[in-house]
Structures are given as C-alpha cells and as structure tokens.
Amino acid sequence: MSRSQSSQQVPKRDNSHLPNWVGTFDEASSTGLHALKDNLHDQRVEVKQAKLRCNFCGKAEDNKKPLQCCSLCRTVHYCDRTCQVAHYKPVHKSDCKSFRNIPLCRSFTMDRILPGCKYPESVVFAKGHQEGIGCWVSTSGQIDCTLFQKAGNPLPSKDDASDDNPKTMMDALEAFPFGRAGAYLGLRVMVQNRRQADGKVVVIGNEILAVCTPRGADVLLEGMKPGETNVKIPSDLDNSQPLIGLKQAYIKLENFNGKEVKRTLPALIDGKACSVALSRGDYAIFSVHFRVGGPRITLDFQALEKIAHIQVPWLASDSTPPSLSPKDRKVTKAPMDHSLVASYFEDYRSHGEEAFITSHHGEARAKMISAGQDAVVSLLKQMAIHVGGGGRSMV
Numbered sequence: 018m019s020r021s022q023s024s025q026q027v028p029k030r031d032n033s034h035l036p037n038w039v040g041t042f043d044e045a046s047s048t049g050l051h052a053l054k055d056n057l058h059d060q061r062v063e064v065k066q067a068k069l070r071c072n073f074c075g076k077a078e079d080n081k082k083p084l085q086c087c088s089l090c091r092t093v094h095y096c097d098r099t100c101q102v103a104h105y106k107p108v109h110k111s112d113c114k115s116f117r118n119i120p121l122c123r124s125f126t127m128d129r130i131l132p133g134c135k136y137p138e139s140v141v142f143a144k145g146h147q148e149g150i151g152c153w154v155s156t157s158g159q160i161d162c163t164l165f166q167k168a169g170n171p172l173p174s175k176d177d178a179s180d181d182n183p184k185t186m187m188d189a190l191e192a193f194p195f196g197r198a199g200a201y202l203g204l205r206v207m208v209q210n211r212r213q214a215d216g217k218v219v220v221i222g223n224e225i226l227a228v229c230t231p232r233g234a235d236v237l238l239e240g241m242k243p244g245e246t247n248v249k250i251p252s253d254l255d256n257s258q259p260l261i262g263l264k265q266a267y268i269k270l271e272n273f274n275g276k277e278v279k280r281t282l283p284a285l286i287d288g289k290a291c292s293v294a295l296s297r298g299d300y301a302i303f304s305v306h307f308r309v310g311g312p313r314i315t316l317d318f319q320a321l322e323k324i325a326h327i328q329v330p331w332l333a334s335d336s337t338p339p340s341l342s343p344k345d346r347k348v349t350k351a352p353m354d355h356s357l358v359a360s361y362f363e364d365y366r367s368h369g370e371e372a373f374i375t376s377h378h379g380e381a382r383a384k385m386i387s388a389g390q391d392a393v394v395s396l397l398k399q400m401a402i403h404v405g406g407g408g409r410s411m412v
C-alpha cells in the first residue's frame with residue numbers, strides 16, 4: 018500500500034450494531050488502559066535494552082561489536098570464536114543437541130513473569146524433537162482463557178493485504194468478538210532445524226495436527242463444523258485404537274528467524290500449504306487454530322488437557338528447490354505436558370477467571386476485565402505477544 022493511500026481519511030463508522038461497551042470504549046478508556054499501554058511500552062523498551070552477555074565470559078554486548086550466536090541453535094551468544102570454542106565441549110554441546118533451550122526470539126519469549134504476578138504470561142505446553150527437527154508449542158489465546166470465536170488473524174494488520182485480516186482495531190472488534198467463548202484454540206508452534214546435515218528440510222505447515230488423547234477425542238469432536246475433517250493416526254501402542262488428529266482451521270507463518278513475516282519470503286516455498294524450507298539453524302513460528310469447542314469445552318485449558326500431542330510433518334530434502342516427495346516424510350511429535358497445563362491453570366479452576374488473570378497478567382488487567390473492557394485487553398495481550406523481531410548476526 019502506498020503512503021498516499023494509507024493516509025486517506027477513514028469514513029466514520031456506525032457502531033450501533035456493536036455491543037454497548039464498544040461504543041463507550043473511548044470514554045471508558047480510563048487510566049487502566051493507559052497504564053496497560055505504558056506497561057507494554059516499558060516491556061518493549063526493557064526487551065530492547067536488555068544487554069546480551071557472552072555465555073562463556075559474561076562480557077556484555079557493546080554496540081561496536083555485537084555478540085554472535087551459535088548458528089545451529091541460536092540460543093547462546095559469544096564475543097568471538099575463542100569464547101564459543103571454550104564453551105562448546107564442556108557445556109554447550111549437549112544443550113545444543115538436546116533442544117533444551119528455545120532460540121532467542123523476542124516474539125517467542127517464554128517464562129517471563131510480570132511484576133506482581135505469580136506465573137509467566139506465556140509458557141511452552143508441548144515440546145519435542147525428532148532427528149534434529151525440534152518443536153515448541155505455546156498458546157495465543159485470550160487472557161480470560163475463552164476460546165476464539167473465529168479462526169483467523171485477530172490482530173489489526175495494515176501490511177497484510179493478502180487475506181481478510183482486520184485492518185484496524187475497530188475491524189478486529191467487529192470481526193472477532195473477543196472475550197466471549199467460541200470454539201477455536203489458538204496455538205503458536207515454533208519449529209527449528211538443528212540437523213548436522215547441510216540439506217534443507219521442508220515443514221508442511223498446513224498438515225500440523227492436534228492429536229487427541231484416546232479419551233479426549235469424543236469431547237473434542239463435539240460441535241464439529243460443516244466440512245471439518247480429521248485423520249486417523251495409528252497409535253504407538255500395540256493393539257490399541259488409532260488416535261484422532263484434528264486438522265487445523267487456520268494457519269499463518271508468523272515469524273522466520275526472528276523477523277515478522279509480512280507478505281512472503283523465499284523460504285515460504287508453497288504459500289497455500291504453508292510449506293517452509295528450513296536450512297540448518299533456521300526456525301519458523303506458525304500461528305495455528307484448531308476447532309475444539311463444543312458443549313463441554315469453552316476454555317483453552319479444557320482443550321489442552323484433551324490433546325495428546327501436536328505433530329509437525331516435515332521432509333528431508335537435499336535438492337534445491339526441495340522435492341516434496343512423500344516418501345521422505347517424517348514427523349516431530351510434541352507431547353502435551355498435562356501436569357504443566359494443570360498447574361498453570363490451577364488458579365482458574367479453583368478461584369475463577371479474575372484470580373487467574375491477576376496471577377498471570379497482573380491486577381490492572383484483571384480489574385479491566387471486570388470493568389468489561391475484556392476485548393481490548395485481549396487485543397493488547399495479542400500485541401504483547403507479537404512484540405519485536407530479533408534477528409542477529411551469526412557465528
């Protein structure tokens with residue numbers, strides 16, 4: 018979009034068909050909302066200013082000479098090759114291969130606890146790796162834990178003209194009635210190639226599945242929408258029933274090596290299938306939505322506890338462009354950590370929504386939710402998740 022187009026006047030909207038709170042939003046955007054915006058701004062500044070330190074000697078990065086990261090895992094940084102070599106054998110070698118740590122990426126920062134909170138805002142609920150391809154799964158839900166009403170990108174997106182993404186906050190509020198229980202679970206799936214071999218692997222994004230637990234399938238399949246399909250997956254255990262894999266309702270490649278993906282990029286070799294070629298060390302973050310809601314499931318964690326694992330299909334390929342021959346197809350499974358799901362959402366279960374929001378997202382947001390501005394808070398939370406990029410030079 019050109020500059021002149023984007024600066025055109027937007028006609029005033031008729032908001033009469035929207036819920037009351039949307040109409041009164043402007044007046045009601047009290048100190049709470051401003052405090053929240055300031056808070057998000059502070060977080061961004063903090064993230065930007067946080068100095069990286071060399072993982073071997075501890076020296077802080079200086080602007081003249083940026084630290085360089087391990088090109089295979091992107092989880093550690095060093096002054097130079099000497100520090101890297103000194104750290105590798107005694108410490109880093111096993112971490113690098115074990116996928117213990119997530120690549121450093123500002124938009125996939127896990128386990129950061131906000132001031133006054135007891136729990137982090139985001140955690141990895143499922144992770145796994147197979148033959149050098151690792152995967153981490155977190156949620157991208159609403160902060161009151163209700164499932165999304167619609168599958169798709171809920172955020173206003175000025176740059177992405179390729180689909181029917183909302184363009185303004187008002188569009189988003191209209192298209193996505195946040196804060197009310199829907200049927201879609203939003204997940205963020207990070208996939209990284211840490212194979213020793215140089216060839217690329219192709220991750221087939223639109224075939225990422227949420228595989229139900231044997232007991233959970235019936236409940237997750239309730240409320241199926243017309244045209245919705247799922248797949249039978251042979252169980253790992255002998256003589257047991259095949260598992261049910263839920264096909265996704267929406268997928269988007271969100272981030273590649275720390276940079277937000279706006280339209281397209283060379284690594285996205287098939288936009289329709291959301292297939293991404295990962296060279297050694299590359300990672301991609303997908304936003305994936307699954308229809309899971311039914312009479313018995315309205316909240317994120319009610320769905321998470323019925324999912325056995327997330328599975329990510331990929332193909333090893335040495336040819337360029339990589340061949341998509343199905344014979345080399347492999348799968349990385351990320352089993353859901355059900356005890357983590359239970360403890361992370363314990364406050365909600367025992368004390369309700371407000372207690373959960375207070376202990377995970379802070380008192381200010383909990384108060385705003387009870388004041389009925391839940392939709393706006395949900396949007397802000399989405400924005401917080403999408404803060405920043407984070408590409409760095411490599412060793």
Ligand SMILES: [Zn+2]
Binds near residue numbers: 071073075096
């Ligand atoms: Zn150093």
Ligand SMILES: [Zn+2]
Binds near residue numbers: 090091092093109
């Ligand atoms: Zn490494």
